[in-house]
Amino acid sequence: MRTDARIGVVGATGAVGSVTMRLLRERGYENVRAFASGRSAGKELEGGIVVEEATPDALAAGGLDVVLFSVGTSASRELVPHAVEGEALVIDKSSAYRLVDGYPLVVPEVNGGRALEAIETTRVVANPNCCTIPLTCVLKPLHDAAGLRRVRVSTYQSVSGAGAHRMEALLAEPQAEHNLVMDWSWDGDETVEE
Ligand SMILES: NC(=O)c1ccc[n+]([C@@H]2O[C@H](COP(=O)([O-])OP(=O)(O)OC[C@H]3O[C@@H](n4cnc5c(N)ncnc54)[C@H](OP(=O)(O)O)[C@@H]3O)[C@@H](O)[C@H]2O)c1
Numbered sequence: 001m002r003t004d005a006r007i008g009v010v011g012a013t014g015a016v017g018s019v020t021m022r023l024l025r026e027r028g029y030e031n032v033r034a035f036a037s038g039r040s041a042g043k044e045l046e047g048g049i050v051v052e053e054a055t056p057d058a059l060a061a062g063g064l065d066v067v068l069f070s071v072g073t074s075a076s077r078e079l080v081p082h083a084v085e086g087e088a089l090v091i092d093k094s095s096a097y098r099l100v101d102g103y104p105l106v107v108p109e110v111n112g113g114r115a116l117e118a119i120e121t122t123r124v125v126a127n128p129n130c131c132t133i134p135l136t137c138v139l140k141p142l143h144d145a146a147g148l149r150r151v152r153v154s155t156y157q158s159v160s161g162a163g164a165h166r167m168e169a170l171l172a173e174p175q176a177e178h179n180l181v182m183d184w185s186w187d188g189d190e191t192v193e194e
Helices: 015-026 056-060 073-085 108-120 132-146 164-172
Strands: 007-010 030-035 066-069 088-091 124-126
Touching: 007 015, 007 073, 015 030, 015 164, 056 073, 066 073, 073 088, 088 108, 108 124, 108 132
Parallel strands: 007 030, 007 066, 066 088, 088 124
Antiparallel strands: none
């Protein structure tokens, strides 16, 4: 992507969004706007970018070529359509558009070409979750070489997967009282992550 692309990061104050902001800065993208909830609006991030509230009107107003969403599933369902209305190409990190017909599910190193389908259609590219992405990078060459029929996966998740607030809470707890409970639900004997 050209470094003068106009990029929006929605969820810029979160665990994923703050890494996204750092990577964009390190890679020389200068035309970046940061969005989060009203709680963080006005906050100044590293590099002097001031957080804007991700309202439907702000996202639908246009002026952004690509918008990277990391706000969680329900907020993505609510806000992504407005960014699309503003003619941005959206890349969504939540589960909102995963496995939904018409929305390519993309890991760049595995099937990056499929992202192009979204440009002419839904304008939303979905991402698998954080365990699946590196796993598919390893499985793809094995599949190409030998053909994989089935893979069973167990995931052992860290608290960081529950977001920035949960990480801060864990750091503030006495070690003996750590609450390592995650918020994933069970589907039979597997979690939704698996
Ligand atoms: N953590 C991981 O390792 C990881 C990895 C891959 C994918 N994901 C996915 O990425 C998404 C974000 O995860 P996270 O861990 O970064 O969460 P997080 O640390 O809780 O951050 C959430 C971000 O979304 C913003 N936000 C929340 N509700 C909003 C709303 N209604 N309108 C606008 N902004 C809103 C928050 O803004 P405020 O600061 O203003 O509250 C914050 O910037 C989730 O779908 C998650 O499943 C997470």
